[in-house]
Amino acid sequence: MRLQLLAAATGLTFALAGCVSSGGLHPEGTLTDASSLKADRSLSGAQLSPAAWPSDDWWTGLGDPQLSALITEALQGNPDLAVADARSRQAQAEAGAADAERGPSVTAGANIIGQRLPLTAAPPELGGGHFTWFKDARASFSWGLDLWGGKRAAWEAAVGQQRAAEVEAQAARIELSTNVARAYVQLGYAFAQLDVAKGEHERADTTHQLTQQRVSAGIDSQLQLKQSDTEVANADEQLTAANRAISAARSSLSVLLGKGPDRGLDITRPQALEPAALAVPADLPTELMGHRADLVAARWRVEAAGKEIKVAKTEFMPNVSISAMAGVAAFGSINPLQLPARFYTFGPSLSLPIFDGGRLRSNLAGKDAQYDEAVAHYNRTLVTAVNEVADGYDAVESAQQQVAEQQRALDAASQAWQLSEQRYKAGVGSYLEALIVRQQLLLSQQRMAALKSQQVALSVQLIQALGGGFRPQAGAADVAVQSSPEPSL
DSSP: OHHHHHHHHHHHHHHHHTSOOOTTOOOOOOOOOGGGSOOTTTTTTSOBOGGGSOOTTGGGGGOOHHHHHHHHHHHHHOHHHHHHHHHHHHHHHHHHHHHHTTSOEEEEEEEEEEEEBOTTTSOGGGTBTSEEEEEEEEEEEEEEOOTTSHHHHHHHHHHHHHHHHHHHHHHHHHHHHHHHHHHHHHHHHHHHHHHHHHHHHHHHHHHHHHHHHHHHTTSSOHHHHHHHHHHHHHHHHHHHHHHHHHHHHHHHHHHHHTOOHHHHHTOOOOOOOOOOOOOBOSSHHHHHTTTOHHHHHHHHHHHHHHHHHHHHHHTTSOEEEEEEEEEEEEETTSOTTSGGGEEEEEEEEEEOOOOOTTHHHHHHHHHHHHHHHHHHHHHHHHHHHHHHHHHHHHHHHHHHHHHHHHHHHHHHHHHHHHHHHHHHHTTSSOHHHHHHHHHHHHHHHHHHHHHHHHHHHHHHHHHHHTTTTOOOOTTTTTOOOOSOOOOOO
16 A cells, blocks of 8 residues: 555655646746836926816717717717727627636536447447437536636736726727827818918909900000910819818718718818817826826736736646536436436546646747736837827927917918009909918918818827826826736645
């Protein structure tokens, strides 16, 4: 007996010595500390305010009820949101399946099978040579013990992926609302272009009529008249292009609303939108982590990847499970419900990986790489987020200054056009002089329309950079992301 125990212990020792090992494998990614991303000098002139974070209905601040209605409609019917919601539900189902794996399972079943065994396989007393029925009923129990926490880690990883998917669904809504606002701004710009084109057409037509009168009076030649015809044709082309821009903007909105092209035809001209107020939150890099949906989701991905490493490590350890089965079985006309028909089995089982050709090590190395990828994605998202806010603030401030400067240029061009028109009517100025001044006025009007729409679009972009009104659920913004995911086994 002692020799048998010694042999078993020796065999177990050699088996453990030859087991596959996870030694030497570990992730290399390190999370960037948000406080290390300095933005104080870039935002030195910015107004700091704790209330600078956008509200969840930030679009109402732009002052157009039609825009608010369009964003509400888009949030209810956009197909991309349906995709994001479906992914969130899928992640939720996977988390539920991972949770179910942690507990025992019980199954039950019953069979009744008619069979005829040949005499060559069984003698007559065992049923050979004639048809008989085999009946059985059974119940089984199995439970893989989670000694090393691998199943719990797998569930926690699935929960992390679920939360990331839920946050990404919210991020999709924020992106959709900003895209609708941008398309709406583009529609307003197209109408502003139409106003400029109409004004230019009116000026060109007025100049053409005046030139015809001067040619009839012998003051101008046919050359000036043909030049005037060219300017009228150019104004017609600008009108056509402006109308096309309106149709394109309406079509873009129809797509974002998840509706057909006729829906866009019902969208009326936007009001003059007011750009968002200039302000940024204090302690931007640190606070931004809880207000940007993409950052919160990236942090959950890192957390889940760390749990996956622990799952992979537990696969190197011994696995213990308990199983049991009980039931009844009988041949022919024998009643299977009587006591002699019963059967049962019970026992624990132990498994230990000894040699697998490197499968487990490759799996763990892959999980380490996935963690490093998740960390790199988080770091890139964090760096991008901080820089987007700083650049967005600078862009909005610059656009505001450019609008003020362009207004002076537009006022000067308008006055110059009035003077040149008066001189041309009085026969003092030349047609070429009036044409040059009119082109300067046209360019100033086009530039002003572009700058005003850009100013609003940039303010929307800054709102998105600041999180777009994202409000994480309790605990989502405070998820603990460890710089080292090494599990203790």
